[in-house]
Amino acid sequence: MLERLNEAMAHIERHLGQRIEVAELARIALTSEYHFRRMFSALAGMPLSEYVRRRRLTVAAAEVTAGERTLLDIAVRHGYGSTEAFTRAFRALHGVGPGEARRTGAALRSQQRLSFRLVVEGSGSMRYRVVEKPEFRLVGRRARVPLVHQGMNPAIVEFIRGIPKETVARIAALSDQEPAGIVNVSDKVADDRAEGSELDYWHGVVTGADAPADLDSTTVPAGTWAVFETAGEFPAAVQELWRDVFTQWFPSNAYRSRPGPEISRNRLSADGTQVDAELWIPVERAAA
Missing domain, CATH: 3.20.80.10 (Regulatory factor, effector binding domain)
Incomplete structure (x- = not known):
């Protein structure tokens, strides 16, 4: 199960600039959409939609600070229809807008890519x-x-x-x-x-x-x-x-x-x- 979840995480990374379908992630993990959402939120400590949003804005932040693309290009690459929508989402996560981040080199937040592994702890059992x-x-x-x-x-x-x-x-x-x-x-x-x-x-x-x-x-x-x-x-x-x-x-x-x-x-x-x-x-x- 964990191996399949990690394959689903890799699929998210490959498609951050596209619409990510939960049905496809569930297919990769060999489970239902309902159970995939429940498992992900329990393991990751956040909803799937929030994780995808944070990963997109983390990758986008690196492109913003690199200065090689316009803010509109970056917004479109990461699924935002306008610079205004991108700016609102960027500010909600990072605390500053993308333009200010590019000008000032402000400190930004990063959502690391998740991977799941089995950790064996103790010898307890569940009733x-x-x-x-x-x-x-x-x-x-x-x-x-x-x-x-x-x-x-x-x-x-x-x-x-x-x-x-x-x-x-x-x-x-x-x-x-x-x-x-x-x-x-x-x-x-x-x-x-x-x-x-x-x-x-x-x-x-x-x-x-x-x-x-x-x-x-x-x-x-x-x-x-x-x-x-x-x-x-x-x-x-x-x-x-x-x-x-x-x-x-x-x-x-x-x-x-x-x-x-x-x-x-x-x-x-x-x-x-x-x-x-x-x-x-x-x-x-x-x-x-």
């Missing part, structure tokens, strides 16, 4: 199981919130605090299957999973029951789920589990992620500092 789950419903309260990669998500905290206790109790009573009890669900996440992009967040239950009219509900088709367990400090343990699933488990197992709600069941200690958690990720068998 997981694979579950074939029939169709079910998510029932509870839903909100559209921004994505936060690290630390508490203030929008989610405020949303949960705003749900009356009696409503939470009614929701919890509908739970009749795994994962049991109140769960936290992320769904309809933006493809690039950029910080600040939006997702549907659910505070609800997994159930086969019909939803009361005053609660949100959606039907989830039957499918395969990989279920992971962890325990530790909250929320770091849960966020680290998300990272480890995509950086360690998927590259070592014959599965890939597929579109669908990602479900987290957290059981907090009395003081809210420790957690026992399960993470349910929708998966499918990877192509041989």
Whole structure:
């Protein structure tokens, strides 16, 4: 898998001045577009689109300072339709415009070319199981919130605090299957999973029951789920589990992620500092 990812990285380098199709990168990596985006963002720590933008502007910066081409030529070579669009993007990354960079020799930022390699660390193992789950419903309260990669998500905290206790109790009573009890669900996440992009967040239950009219509900088709367990400090343990699933488990197992709600069941200690958690990720068998 890592060898194929590195071939995809080489394809990006060869086509920085052209439109880069995620479908082609996924074909090279022998996986789906959805899983390629998820794997890349987990391994690289940034969305694929952001990496491509930074690489283009890094290469463009070298041409700007060399002074051998006009700024318009450089803009067009790297996929920008005008010097104005190029200048805005250049300034956003480097902190100065290309004209000023050429005149003054200002310090610029560089996005190094990424390559992936396997690093073996320790002898720990991940606890997981694979579950074939029939169709079910998510029932509870839903909100559209921004994505936060690290630390508490203030929008989610405020949303949960705003749900009356009696409503939470009614929701919890509908739970009749795994994962049991109140769960936290992320769904309809933006493809690039950029910080600040939006997702549907659910505070609800997994159930086969019909939803009361005053609660949100959606039907989830039957499918395969990989279920992971962890325990530790909250929320770091849960966020680290998300990272480890995509950086360690998927590259070592014959599965890939597929579109669908990602479900987290957290059981907090009395003081809210420790957690026992399960993470349910929708998966499918990877192509041989």
